[in-house]
Amino acid sequence: MFEGLRQKLNQFKKTVTNKEHELDDAEVEASSNDAARLAEGPQETAGETYTPPAVHDDEAVGVSRSAESATQREVPGEATRTTSGRSLFEREIKEKDLEEPLWDLEIALLESDVAMSVSEEIVDTVKKELIGTKRKWRQDVGALVEQALRDGILKVLDVNSLDFDELVKKAPKPVTIVFTGINGTGKTTTIAKLAYRLKNQGYAVVLAAGDTYRAGALEQIERHADNLGVKLIKHQQGADPAAVIYDAVQYARAKHKDVVLADTAGRIHTNVNLMNQLKKIERVIDADLVVFVDEALAGNDAVERALQFNTAMAIDGSILTKVDADSKGGTAISIAHATNKPILFLGLGQKYDDIVKFNPQWLLNRLFGEAET
Amino acid sequence: MVMENLGSSLRDTLKKIARANRIDEKTLNEVVKDIQRALLSADVNVALVQQLSKRIKDRALKEELSGKLNPRQHVINIVYQELVALLGEPISVLLTRHTVIMVGLQGSGKTTTTAKLARFFQKKGLKAAVICADTYRPGAYDQLSQLCERIGVAFYGESESSDAVEITTRGLAELKRYDVILVDTAGRHALETDLVLEMEAINETSKADQRFLVLDSGIGQQASEQAKAFNEAIGLTGVIVTKLDGTAKGGGALSAVAEVGTGIAFIGMGETIDDLEKFEPDRFISRLLGMGDMKTLVEMIEEEPPIEMEEAEAMLKGEFTLKDMYKQMDAIRKMGPLTKIVQMLPLGSLGVDIPNGALQSTKETLERFKVVMDSMTGEELEHPRIIRSSRIKRIARGSGVTSDYVRELLKYHKAMQRAMKGVRSQKEMQKFLRKQGVK
Ligand SMILES: Nc1nc2c(ncn2[C@@H]2O[C@H](COP(=O)(O)OP(=O)(O)OP(=O)(O)O)[C@@H](O)[C@H]2O)c(=O)[nH]1
Ligand SMILES: Nc1nc2c(ncn2[C@@H]2O[C@H](COP(=O)(O)OP(=O)(O)O)[C@@H](O)[C@H]2O)c(=O)[nH]1
Numbered sequence: 055m056f057e058g059l060r061q062k063l064n065q066f067k068k069t070v071t072n073k074e075h076e077l078d079d080a081e082v083e084a085s086s087n088d089a090a091r092l093a094e095g096p097q098e099t100a101g102e103t104y105t106p107p108a109v110h111d112d113e114a115v116g117v118s119r120s121a122e123s124a125t126q127r128e129v130p131g132e133a134t135r136t137t138s139g140r141s142l143f144e145r146e147i148k149e150k151d152l153e154e155p156l157w158d159l160e161i162a163l164l165e166s167d168v169a170m171s172v173s174e175e176i177v178d179t180v181k182k183e184l185i186g187t188k189r190k191w192r193q194d195v196g197a198l199v200e201q202a203l204r205d206g207i208l209k210v211l212d213v214n215s216l217d218f219d220e221l222v223k224k225a226p227k228p229v230t231i232v233f234t235g236i237n238g239t240g241k242t243t244t245i246a247k248l249a250y251r252l253k254n255q256g257y258a259v260v261l262a263a264g265d266t267y268r269a270g271a272l273e274q275i276e277r278h279a280d281n282l283g284v285k286l287i288k289h290q291q292g293a294d295p296a297a298v299i300y301d302a303v304q305y306a307r308a309k310h311k312d313v314v315l316a317d318t319a320g321r322i323h324t325n326v327n328l329m330n331q332l333k334k335i336e337r338v339i340d341a342d343l344v345v346f347v348d349e350a351l352a353g354n355d356a357v358e359r360a361l362q363f364n365t366a367m368a369i370d371g372s373i374l375t376k377v378d379a380d381s382k383g384g385t386a387i388s389i390a391h392a393t394n395k396p397i398l399f400l401g402l403g404q405k406y407d408d409i410v411k412f413n414p415q416w417l418l419n420r421l422f423g424e425a426e427t
Numbered sequence: 428m429v430m431e432n433l434g435s436s437l438r439d440t441l442k443k444i445a446r447a448n449r450i451d452e453k454t455l456n457e458v459v460k461d462i463q464r465a466l467l468s469a470d471v472n473v474a475l476v477q478q479l480s481k482r483i484k485d486r487a488l489k490e491e492l493s494g495k496l497n498p499r500q501h502v503i504n505i506v507y508q509e510l511v512a513l514l515g516e517p518i519s520v521l522l523t524r525h526t527v528i529m530v531g532l533q534g535s536g537k538t539t540t541t542a543k544l545a546r547f548f549q550k551k552g553l554k555a556a557v558i559c560a561d562t563y564r565p566g567a568y569d570q571l572s573q574l575c576e577r578i579g580v581a582f583y584g585e586s587e588s589s590d591a592v593e594i595t596t597r598g599l600a601e602l603k604r605y606d607v608i609l610v611d612t613a614g615r616h617a618l619e620t621d622l623v624l625e626m627e628a629i630n631e632t633s634k635a636d637q638r639f640l641v642l643d644s645g646i647g648q649q650a651s652e653q654a655k656a657f658n659e660a661i662g663l664t665g666v667i668v669t670k671l672d673g674t675a676k677g678g679g680a681l682s683a684v685a686e687v688g689t690g691i692a693f694i695g696m697g698e699t700i701d702d703l704e705k706f707e708p709d710r711f712i713s714r715l716l717g718m719g720d721m722k723t724l725v726e727m728i729e730e731e732p733p734i735e736m737e738e739a740e741a742m743l744k745g746e747f748t749l750k751d752m753y754k755q756m757d758a759i760r761k762m763g764p765l766t767k768i769v770q771m772l773p774l775g776s777l778g779v780d781i782p783n784g785a786l787q788s789t790k791e792t793l794e795r796f797k798v799v800m801d802s803m804t805g806e807e808l809e810h811p812r813i814i815r816s817s818r819i820k821r822i823a824r825g826s827g828v829t830s831d832y833v834r835e836l837l838k839y840h841k842a843m844q845r846a847m848k849g850v851r852s853q854k855e856m857q858k859f860l861r862k863q864g865v866k
């Protein structure tokens with residue numbers, strides 16, 4: 055998982071660092087025509103920073119760092135200032151220098167299924183951050199970019215953080231959670247997984263068979279309820295979903311149940327009537343949490359769907375399913391960005407325990423190739 | 428929304444080259460970048476986009492600009508040809524005795540499409556039957572058996588068995604006398620090794636002649652990879668793209684067929700059993716690029732005034748009554764959504780403001796609108812102004828919808844009328860049409 059972006063990022067870091075070095079070298083050459091003494095210079099490796107020499111003496115000036123490698127490059131020792139008076143050891147990063155590598159980076163994000171509009175925005179943040187940054191000579195630009203990128207992504211993922219477990223614990227019972235999303239993304243399966251999880255945590259769970267439309271939907275959720283041994287409130291096929299959910303909440307109240315998990319039929323957001331039906335559910339049911347379910351396999355459309363569903367029935371958080379299908383995970387970023395709400399869980403398979411809490415740091419670590427935590 | 432912007436940015440750039448009388452590399456790079464953006468945000472595979480843009484660039488520079496074409500038309504033409512080539516030939520269905528296996532990722536629409544296809548064959552006068560070989564998803568048996576019951580198609584399934592291969596064997600024996608047998612399978616992805624092996628076994632047992640991959644139009648960069656795995660396992664003979672009634676552009680499906688080297692057979696346009704349509708490459712490409720009707724544009728290049736444009740022009744003249752709207756809805760099927768026609772017109776530059784979504788109503792809505800209009804009198808259709816609340820009530824009762832729904836229709840008509848007026852009032856449109864080769 056997530057290999058694509060990781061590779062691209064490393065590649066990006068290399069390109070941009072090399073490019074900057076070329077520029078540095080050009081500048082150095084241009085400013086050291088009078089063949090000053092050459093001294094040992096720093097060797098850059100990713101992630102390290104270099105402090106330019108502050109003191110000169112008659113000896114060859116060399117700022118050697120602890121970890122010098124065999125491939126050290128030579129730099130002019132005396133030419134610490136260019137003719138323009140600007141410190142040679144500081145270069146300003148220019149927009150033009152970044153254009154190509156940033157486009158590559160955007161491609162890398164797209165390859166990980168971050169939607170175009172969102173990738174553009176993230177890359178733009180990085181660009182703004184970098185342009186005009188005074189960079190110490192030979193400081194690793196790649197590292198700077200990575201930091202800016204991390205910050206940009208984290209800012210998207212870390213919105214209005216919401217702890218699902220805390221919410222369920224603290225909210226007055228019964229806690230009502232409604233699940234929405236387009237067809238086939240995994241709403242019903244996710245409800246079953248969460249019912250399993252909540253039951254194991256000691257909560258009394260009620261399911262509401264709010265998909266009264268699709269053939270076999272009642273039977274599907276009924277099977278799950280049986281398997282898990284939780285109560286299901288259902289009406290017949292074609293019934294008003296708002297009424298079903300309402301009944302489930304009434305039932306939970308009367309029987310002192312803790313959590314109502316309400317299913318809804320999958321729908322396409324261009325279907326005005328069905329989106330109005332969601333609005334009705336929102337009016338009739340005072341949900342504690344509206345959870346939008348989409349799949350990690352989704353591409354650019356994830357943004358438009360999330361926006362439209364959010365308009366019909368305000369989303370509090372999202373769940374990303376089918377992450378086990380080797381998806382890169384960028385969809386999480388698209389959805390969090392579109393809804394401005396956190397990703398709560400990831401679905402990792404078809405079994406009841408194939409669900410994990412989402413942790414932004416976890417996705418970042420994956421993206422940037424660090425060991426899993 | 429995003430796509431519209433992209434489409435228009437692409438149009439802007441193309442306009443720019445239209446004014447130039449030759450293509451210099453810098454401008455071409457700009458255009459290619461815009462095309463890349465359009466394709467990438469339509470979910471076309473990144474590597475494929477890179478290959479494609481290189482080919483487009485090479486060809487645009489290398490190939491002679493024929494006297495007839497301006498540089499813009501030249502580039503459009505190349506883009507169009509390349510995309511058509513990637514899409515391959517549309518797959519045609521067999522109308523003889525045969526067996527079909529339906530495979531795909533979880534939730535992509537296999538079961539729904541199985542029923543849609545059964546209905547399709549039934550309408551063609553063939554005896555169709557269905558086997559449920561999904562023993563995995565809870566309720567899968569009930570879903571398919573209910574769908575089959577609705578359309579009166581023979582169904583074989585075993586609700587308690589967990590061996591999909593055995594079910595298939597017994598089902599085939601049971602359904603021997605049917606012409607077309609459709610086998611629905613459980614959803615799976617490339618990494619679910621056991622399930623992939625199961626699929627191979629079902630495929631072998633069924634000796635399916637047609638092996639359809641059902642793909643969600645919303646799938647992103649995983650499309651090629653997954654399609655490749657399915658193809659390696661059972662050798663696909665075609666792809667069916669679902670949920671195109673939404674806003675997804677279907678670039679994943681394009682990437683999948685390009686990867687596998689097969690074509691698209693059908694598209695799914697809704698949840699109900701008749702929402703299955705034949706695949707039309709031109710409409711698909713237009714949607715993909717978020718641009719006007721590519722085919723029409725290309726036809727213009729060939730300097731044959733396409734009938735579609737004449738119809739469009741006629742529609743844009745006159746009062747635009749409800750009656751015209753009715754006619755328009757009829758025509759939409761023939762010439763594609765009005766969006767496309769309007770997109771070919773220089774509306775932006777004329778300052779015509781078209782309400783977002785007014786042109787994007789789903790086929791379903793339009794059909795329902797037509798039902799409502801069937802309950803109106805001739806006078807009402809000619810003079811919508813006279814429709815007040817008592818008439819609204821009568822129309823609603825007559826067509827079995829709410830009064831609000833009738834009001835919605837009237838609102839839609841008003842918006843369309845305004846848009847049409849905006850276009851019509853501009854003589855420039857005529858000029859534009861003429862310039863485009865429409866007499
Ligand atoms: N591999 C995998 N499959 C999943 C996951 N979540 C759900 N699925 C499968 O995806 C398919 C659709 O799941 P459902 O839960 O029925 O989806 P839904 O959103 O309720 O579907 P509709 O009600 O038809 O709109 C089923 O085959 C599930 O088993 C997941 O995390 N990983
Ligand atoms: N709007 C729309 N929904 C579809 C289409 N095809 C399938 N669906 C829905 O997508 C969901 C999953 O479909 P299903 O046939 O059960 O998928 P399967 O898991 O691949 O068998 C269901 O809610 C279907 O009603 C389509 O073309 N348009």
Ligand SMILES: [Mg+2]
Nearest residue numbers: 241242265320
């Ligand atoms: Mg469901």
Ligand SMILES: [Mg+2]
Nearest residue numbers: 537538561567
């Ligand atoms: Mg199915």
